[in-house]
Amino acid sequence: MVSVPLGPFxxxxxxxxxxxxxxxxxxxxxxxxxxPPGSCNVYARFDGxxxxxxxxxxxxxxxxxxxxxxxxxxxxxxxxxxxxxWWNPTRQDFEPMLxxxxxxxxxxxxxxxxxxxxxxxxxxNQRVEQYQTKINPxxxxxxxxxxxxxxxxxxxxxxxxxxxxxxxxxxxxxxxMELRALMDYIEIYEPHMDGRIPPAxxxxxxxxxxxxxxxxxxxxxSAGIPYWLIRPLSSFSTxxxxxxxxIIQPKDVLELDDYPMPFPRIYVGDSNYNRFCAISKHGLxxxxxxxxxxxxxxxGIRPHEFVQSSRTAGPSRDHRNTSARSQPCKLLFPTPCT
Amino acid sequence: MSLSLESWQKALGAVxxxxxxxxxQTKLADNDGKYAFPEPGIFCSGDNYNRRNRYLTTWTIxxxxxxxxxxxxxxxxxxxxxxxxxTLLGGRAPxxxxxxxxxxxxxxxxxxxxxxxFGIDVSNLHKVPDRExxxxxxxxxxxxxxxxxxxxxxxxxxxxxxxxxLFENRPQELGSLVxxxxxLHCFYFRPDQPHHLASVSIQNARRGLASPNVRDRxxxxxxxxxxxxxxxxxxxxxxxxxxxxPTVGAPEVExxxxxxxxxxxxxxxxxxxxxxxxxxxxxxxxxx
Numbered sequence: 001m002v003s004v005p006l007g008p009f010x011x012x013x014x015x016x017x018x019x020x021x022x023x024x025x026x027x028x029x030x031x032x033x034x035x036p037p038g039s040c041n042v043y044a045r046f047d048g049x050x051x052x053x054x055x056x057x058x059x060x061x062x063x064x065x066x067x068x069x070x071x072x073x074x075x076x077x078x079x080x081x082x083x084x085x086w087w088n089p090t091r092q093d094f095e096p097m098l099x100x101x102x103x104x105x106x107x108x109x110x111x112x113x114x115x116x117x118x119x120x121x122x123x124x125n126q127r128v129e130q131y132q133t134k135i136n137p138x139x140x141x142x143x144x145x146x147x148x149x150x151x152x153x154x155x156x157x158x159x160x161x162x163x164x165x166x167x168x169x170x171x172x173x174x175x176x177m178e179l180r181a182l183m184d185y186i187e188i189y190e191p192h193m194d195g196r197i198p199p200a201x202x203x204x205x206x207x208x209x210x211x212x213x214x215x216x217x218x219x220x221x222s223a224g225i226p227y228w229l230i231r232p233l234s235s236f237s238t239x240x241x242x243x244x245x246x247i248i249q250p251k252d253v254l255e256l257d258d259y260p261m262p263f264p265r266i267y268v269g270d271s272n273y274n275r276f277c278a279i280s281k282h283g284l285x286x287x288x289x290x291x292x293x294x295x296x297x298x299x300g301i302r303p304h305e306f307v308q309s310s311r312t313a314g315p316s317r318d319h320r321n322t323s324a325r326s327q328p329c330k331l332l333f334p335t336p337c338t
Numbered sequence: 339m340s341l342s343l344e345s346w347q348k349a350l351g352a353v354x355x356x357x358x359x360x361x362x363q364t365k366l367a368d369n370d371g372k373y374a375f376p377e378p379g380i381f382c383s384g385d386n387y388n389r390r391n392r393y394l395t396t397w398t399i400x401x402x403x404x405x406x407x408x409x410x411x412x413x414x415x416x417x418x419x420x421x422x423x424x425t426l427l428g429g430r431a432p433x434x435x436x437x438x439x440x441x442x443x444x445x446x447x448x449x450x451x452x453x454x455x456f457g458i459d460v461s462n463l464h465k466v467p468d469r470e471x472x473x474x475x476x477x478x479x480x481x482x483x484x485x486x487x488x489x490x491x492x493x494x495x496x497x498x499x500x501x502x503x504l505f506e507n508r509p510q511e512l513g514s515l516v517x518x519x520x521x522l523h524c525f526y527f528r529p530d531q532p533h534h535l536a537s538v539s540i541q542n543a544r545r546g547l548a549s550p551n552v553r554d555r556x557x558x559x560x561x562x563x564x565x566x567x568x569x570x571x572x573x574x575x576x577x578x579x580x581x582x583x584p585t586v587g588a589p590e591v592e593x594x595x596x597x598x599x600x601x602x603x604x605x606x607x608x609x610x611x612x613x614x615x616x617x618x619x620x621x622x623x624x625x626x
Contacts, residue, residue: 292455
């Protein structure tokens, strides 16, 4: 019978590390052990999420650059009105635009779901606005809030192909979760970690993270954030481990199939802050309009770079007779056309 | 068609179109001089109602595809010349042996270079029967085209004309998302409406820069000036750079002059970089 509470280095459950057998994984506040990410091959899958490399559905190594990511909320225990952020759209969740009876191949997410997402984002936005009235608010709250707003606006305003509607819906969900995680980290969990308020007496319903550093484990423990501590077997001494368990693999619980026209690979390497940045960048890419006058140059054409060369290259503009050129200036004068 | 606002109309008429006013006397990009959306005037040239109905029928089908092409991060988007737009909107039957048919096929490729793989299909445009558009419907459609064109032209001009040397110590403000946020402030959006350039609503055809009252236009003119403030020649254009910002209570003539000076700089700068007239904001008469 356990009469002493578990400490930050104890294990309610534990398992041997699946790749490195001289390490073990233990967690004091969870009932399962998930497989720690190895080398990543990041791309969106059939459901528009990034499989085991997606921090919104699978724990990742703790990031000192983005510590709030371990506070991504889990569906369990959340308010019912926020459940749209865990909704899994399918291919059928697409309302095609019909033009003269024909499907032109683009459309929107169903209206009700779009409305729910909008309301959910608005509630979070109000929380962020209230927080931002404080002195020295975290600068990331502003940019994450803007990006969420922009992604949702695009999803509402622009009819897109089915694949893109799915992907953009996932981006709204992901950005909402990240902003919510940041707000919770700042307002709920960090005060526990810093000792400003007493340790949490319950485990948070968040995704959590993998940890190797003891002092990080102690901070997470005090905030009730789920974590899985990875340690060498040789360091094991007096820690309590209640149960040895099997490791849950991504294939057991996640969608890993590719989309019929697969999404591009966006990152290969360790699961670290660069993986997170690659996912963020990929999600925001669609917000950046193609430069129509860059001729495919991803950096765009900068006029002052052409000051020298432009006089000698390319076909001439026809300015010998400007009146022969298309004259929209004149057409715009009032010529009633009814 | 929708009505141009007087200050903008005058400014467009005053554009100096001499060759030396061009940034480059050679084309810098394939898309130079071309249009993201059809030039509104082609819908009513010649008072040919059948042709207008045909053009508008096609336009209402492809409108959202055109927006989708522009409002995405495609690797390359091809714009169309005025003649290409006429051919596309005319919706002639594809026939690779005739000149028009070849052009039509070509336009199909232009319209969806990456879109076909997503299932976007405009190959049956020529089979869609013409719809009869009332005068009001035609006006509303043309207002929508003008508005879309102006918005996207402003966004693209901002990219071209932005003086990047001003941002050496604050490169983060050069980001396209930051600039677009400034551009979005130039337009009126209802609270329930997505804040997006593509979100053009006929309910707003008399709001923002399109308001018939110059006092209501003032905040949006100020926002436009704020965008142009960091363009390459802004501070050399003394008429504008040294012009005090009027208050909303200023005499109407002063407000209209303010609008004219802003529009004059905008339209001249557009010609400077793109070698053609800018599409300008328009308004719509109230529905009877």
